[in-house]
Amino acid sequence: MNEKPEKLINKKGIRLDGRKADELRPVKLEVGILPNADGSAYIEHGKNKILAAAFGPREMHPKHLSRPDRMVLRCRYHMAPFSVGERKSPAPSRREIELSKVIRESLEPSLFLEYYPRTGVDVFIEVLQADGGTRCASITAASLALADAGIPMRDLVVACAAGKVEDKVVLDLFDTEDKVGSADVPVAFMPNLNAVTLLQMDGQLTPDEFEKAVSMAIGGCRKIYELQKEALKTKYMLIEPEEEDEE
Amino acid sequence: MPTYFEKKQLVTPGEMLAEGDYLAGKNTYAENSKIYASRIGLADCNNKQVNVVALRSFYFPKVGDVVIGTVLEVGFNGWTVDIKAPYTALLRASDVLSRPFKPQNDELSQVLIGGDLIVAKIASYDRAHDPQLTVGEPGLGKITRGQIIKVTPSKIPRVIGKKGSMISMIKKETNCQIILGLNGVILVTGKNPDNEELAIAAIQKIENESHTSGLTDRITQFLKEERGKTGGK
Structure with a gap:
């Protein structure tokens, strides 16, 4: 799909990959798949395939990065060299460093950082295959990995994007739409608290279109949130106690 | 003032559990007089207090906890100890020697060296300081002997059982001494290795089946059968 296609949305309002304007790509989530990590998650969001692993809370190294009053969250977003069409250098690029920061800041409000002073939590996000909207899928997976590590949180964070393609606001852009389309609005969201933790926009939208895109993205977030809860519960369905006795 | 869960319901972080006149207990938090879960676990309500029994958690030090740790390093006036918590713990030489420590007279590495295992109690811990351990109690x-097994810290109450029923039963049936570290490390000391293996098998069975009811009875059964096989040692 390197050639620019003529039409991103056909006359019937169907997009290149066969979706309607307000339709998500299929999302598959799995929790606790890396035994060496304290918590882990895997997401397949359309053609995106992303692994997230969480470690901690543990002592911060190097020590000077620890904070006396709170826990420090560190995120590393990294794309595998084989994750995109043209080999990507494995060294962290400008974009990856920025996304690491953006993902960290979208997860931080969900955690009780002040409970565990002088400690650190590390989240490693590895993009195995990228097809547009990796930051959103990464946030969804990273939040699940943190929950799986047993780190107390206010709510799971879930993210989804909306954008503008062919003068139409659509949900969950994939790679070609993202590159050819005219705007992209990723939103990270905590559904139970009704709080947005990440809101970005690139491209141009009118205020009306922007509002429509945001509400559409939040709608997508709510759908993925259900899958997220489902994935977290599935891991523990088998060990649901009927009786708990405590000292 | 309703609650929004059934007893022992599996809840995820952020799930609203109750509204109004309730107290936020373990693994929950309150905001705008609503109680939410903060960890994945099983919700429970006890006397207006909403608790979640966490299925995933880590050990966090608390004063008075008995823990089992590994000595990491011999320092100038004490040892650093790994207690499987987010912080390394300190054990002071004067506490072990039960007299003032004089560097010219005492050689710390003759008392404990890196790799030694100790049972200790957390003497002090606060937000600003690493936990300090004490060994000055019986x-x-x-x-010096026995075997170590590790379980998830949140499963320790299950190994203890109702009012210690589970643990005292295992001790009686296997003739072993068992020390539970609240950090998820368990020491089993028996008269012979067979007894220790048996106790370990029982504890591992508890960890794997901690969700099922009537576990104490089944563990008793299990231990009796296993002992029968080895000729009732």
Whole structure:
């Protein structure tokens, strides 16, 4: 799909990959798949395939990065060299460093950082295959990995994007739409608290279109949130106690 | 003032559990007089207090906890100890020697060296300081024999059982001494290795089946059968 296609949305309002304007790509989530990590998650969001692993809370190294009053969250977003069409250098690029920061800041409000002073939590996000909207899928997976590590949180964070393609606001852009389309609005969201933790926009939208895109993205977030809860519960369905006795 | 869960319901972080006149207990938090879960676990309500029994958690030090740790390093006036918590713990030389420590007279590495296992109690811990350990009580100190097993810290109450029923039953049936570290490390000391293996098998069975009811009875059964096989040692 390197050639620019003529039409991103056909006359019937169907997009290149066969979706309607307000339709998500299929999302598959799995929790606790890396035994060496304290918590882990895997997401397949359309053609995106992303692994997230969480470690901690543990002592911060190097020590000077620890904070006396709170826990420090560190995120590393990294794309595998084989994750995109043209080999990507494995060294962290400008974009990856920025996304690491953006993902960290979208997860931080969900955690009780002040409970565990002088400690650190590390989240490693590895993009195995990228097809547009990796930051959103990464946030969804990273939040699940943190929950799986047993780190107390206010709510799971879930993210989804909306954008503008062919003068139409659509949900969950994939790679070609993202590159050819005219705007992209990723939103990270905590559904139970009704709080947005990440809101970005690139491209141009009118205020009306922007509002429509945001509400559409939040709608997508709510759908993925259900899958997220489902994935977290599935891991523990088998060990649901009927009786708990405590000292 | 309703609650929004059934007893023992599996809840995820952020799930609203109750509204109004309730108290936020373990693994929950309150905001705008609503109670939410903060960890994945099983919700429970006890006397207006909403608790979640966490299925995933880590050990966090608390003063008075008995823990089992590994000595990491011999320092100038004490040892650093790994207690499987987010912080390394300190054990002071004067506490072990139970007299003032004089560097010219005492050689710390003759008392404990890196790799030694100790049973200790957390003497002090606060937000600003690493936990300090003490071994100045009966039953605490260096571990010289026995076997170590590790379980998830949140499963320790299950190994203890109702009012200690589970643990005392295992002790009786296997003739072993068992020390539970609240950090998820368990020491089993028996008269012979067979007894220790048996106790370990029982504890591992508890960890794997901690969700099922009537576990104490089944563990009793299990231990009796296993002992029968080895000729009732």
